[in-house]
Amino acid sequence: MITNEFASAFVTDWIESWNTHNIKKIMAHYADSVSFTSPFIMELKHDPTGAISNRNDLEAYFVQALTKFNDLYFELIDIYLSINSIIIQYKSVNNMIAAEYMELNENGKIVRVTAHYSKRN
Template sequence: MEQLSHFGEAWVKAWNAHDLEEILSHYDDNIVFYSPVIKRINNDPSGTIRGKENLRAYFSKALVAYPDLHFELYHILEGVQSVVLFYKSINDKLSAEMMVLNEKGLVCEVRAHYK
């Protein structure tokens, strides 16, 4: 659990610093990312992004769209080869991201949820 706590804290710290390279360092090249925010920012009804370079483009747009973005981490939930980060997200919405981790400890799949 200590390793997952470090992961969650580092992930939030990277987002709060708006450090795109540090944010992306948590993700595998073959990431699959699902989020309702993708629908809005990318105008993509599937809400899905595949591949780290596409994720880079999406995160770049998100950082521009939300210049005051600041996350507040509430809980880190441990799973089997996965973690759920529960945090306050954009516009003070509650968010939970279920992240599947590969053998290298990198995120290979995300399912983002918002209240």
């Protein structure tokens, strides 16, 4: 089960990794076997299905996103916990509110992500 302490430390490091645009630190949060879905995948024309199913493509997508949004900065709003998953709600690019469902493995690495966005600002 994910504890409050683990979730807080994990999310703080995840946000900091993105805000410093440190791709190695970002990727350190993800397992070797990962499934990632996001409407931004289609928007960036990385994959027409909006899904990525391997770590190498995920890293390439993240590098592409960091290049396109070179002023990317996330602002944490809230964290939601379950047994083996976390939802991170944060302010994203273009003042969009994002909520990412992240399923973690027994080593605390992300194995599945579903990203959601709202145009609320």
